[in-house]
Amino acid sequence: MKSRIETDGYGRKKVIDACMEPCAIERGMRIIGGKWTGSLIYHLKDGPVRFNDLNRLLGGATKKMIDQRLKELEARGMVLRTVINDRPIAVTYELTELGRSALDILEDLRLWSEKYDIR
Amino acid sequence: MKSRIETDGYGRKKVIDACMEPCAIERGMRIIGGKWTGSLIYHLKDGPVRFNDLNRLLGGATKKMIDQRLKELEARGMVLRTVINDRPIAVTYELTELGRSALDILEDLRLWSEKYDIR
DNA sequence: CCAACAGGTATAAATAGTATACCTGAAATA
DNA sequence: TATTTCAGGTATACTATTTATACCTGTTGG
Numbered sequence: 001m002k003s004r005i006e007t008d009g010y011g012r013k014k015v016i017d018a019c020m021e022p023c024a025i026e027r028g029m030r031i032i033g034g035k036w037t038g039s040l041i042y043h044l045k046d047g048p049v050r051f052n053d054l055n056r057l058l059g060g061a062t063k064k065m066i067d068q069r070l071k072e073l074e075a076r077g078m079v080l081r082t083v084i085n086d087r088p089i090a091v092t093y094e095l096t097e098l099g100r101s102a103l104d105i106l107e108d109l110r111l112w113s114e115k116y117d118i119r
Numbered sequence: 120m121k122s123r124i125e126t127d128g129y130g131r132k133k134v135i136d137a138c139m140e141p142c143a144i145e146r147g148m149r150i151i152g153g154k155w156t157g158s159l160i161y162h163l164k165d166g167p168v169r170f171n172d173l174n175r176l177l178g179g180a181t182k183k184m185i186d187q188r189l190k191e192l193e194a195r196g197m198v199l200r201t202v203i204n205d206r207p208i209a210v211t212y213e214l215t216e217l218g219r220s221a222l223d224i225l226e227d228l229r230l231w232s233e234k235y236d237i238r
Numbered sequence: 239c240c241a242a243c244a245g246g247t248a249t250a251a252a253t254a255g256t257a258t259a260c261c262t263g264a265a266a267t268a
Numbered sequence: 269t270a271t272t273t274c275a276g277g278t279a280t281a282c283t284a285t286t287t288a289t290a291c292c293t294g295t296t297g298g
Binding site for chain 1: 274275276277278279
Binding site: 171174182183185204207208209 | 243244245246247248
């Protein structure tokens with residue numbers, strides 16, 4: 001059942017079958033469109049990064065936000081968390097294949113933002 | 120001044136020049152990544168749509184949200200609002216060129232969501 | 239007349255994000 | 269030795285955004 005629109009003689013359009021649950025765009029946005037999520041993924045593109053480094057790279061997001069987003073992404077299998085050292089504790093985060101699969105979209109978004117000088 | 124990361128002998132990475140303001144990804148996300156914004160733009164891809172039809176197409180977003188998002192997009196020059204009739208009032212919203220320029224990203228996002236079955 | 243639709247607005251409640259401070263343990267600095 | 273700094277977070281309180289619900293003015297259809 002696809003939602004569609006019909007047009008009357010006045011150029012007015014009417015919906016025929018509205019999608020009653022979030023469509024693919026909305027579902028996708030809720031993953032990579034959360035505040036700071038896209039940036040987070042993008043900053044992991046070149047390999048593992050440590051927690052506090054992500055915090056600095058995103059300058060503006062709080063640790064709590066970084067932490068929360070990383071946990072969400074980990075739970076979705078987009079990011080892998082690895083403890084590389086106890087004493088002193090050291091943790092890295094890196095993209096999984098699924099995480100990498102979102103990079104093209106983010107790269108296009110970056111180019112779009114720059115091209116149209118989005119502020 | 121580009122932010123970059125240096126690696127030490129343990130595979131740990133350190134940030135060299137953190138970007139202190141939202142980077143392009145983040146700026147872009149704040150436009151098309153707002154809740155319902157992407158869907159809204161996407162549903163305008165085939166031409167003008169009326170307010171209440173958008174409301175139905177997005178089933179789940181409230182009129183207030185639709186209204187607010189449309190005003191944001193209008194203010195950014197991504198959407199054009201046209202009163203096509205007084206008595207009875209009729210209004211349509213359509214994408215401007217700038218609005219259209221975001222469609223490719225949204226289409227890729229839709230394909231990504233579907234391919235990886237994002238819920 | 240009455241209900242339904244158009245395009246919204248008002249109010250309150252729930253959810254999301256921010257600012258700030260703090261914790262444990264190790265190591266570098268004074 | 270004492271203090272500060274860093275690691276990787278957590279706790280608390282506050283602000284902003286989003287949601288749910290109801291309502292408004294005016295027009296049309298039954």
